[in-house]
Amino acid sequence: MPGIRPPSLTTMRAVLDVIMLALQLYVWVLIVSAVMSWLIAFNVVNVRNDVVRSIWNFLYQVTEPLLRPIRNILPNLGGIDISPIILLLIIFFIQRVIQLYLYPAVI
Secondary structure: OOOOOOHHHHHHHHHHHHHHHHHHHHHHHHHHHHHHHHHHHOOOOOOOOHHHHHHHHHHHHHHHHHHHHHHHHOOOOOOOOOHHHHHHHHHHHHHHHHHHHHHHHHO
């Protein structure tokens, strides 16, 4: 039957969809983390507040494992941290590879 796909392809499509969703969520976490770091740096939000501190600790623990290796590779740019931008570009590249090369292979 031409309309029925093998279960392995359907499963692979579902896995790719979950990976794409996770990458998109991580992009938003990176953006929120960057904005919150600016707000903390300019004393707009107070880190002594328990809610703010818990949100900041969560964001730091989620983003730092991927940002630290990038920071170790990049040269010292003074007070400018471009590691989130580099990580966003890597995530966008991975998403495009999935969309252009992996999705067509499982459809």
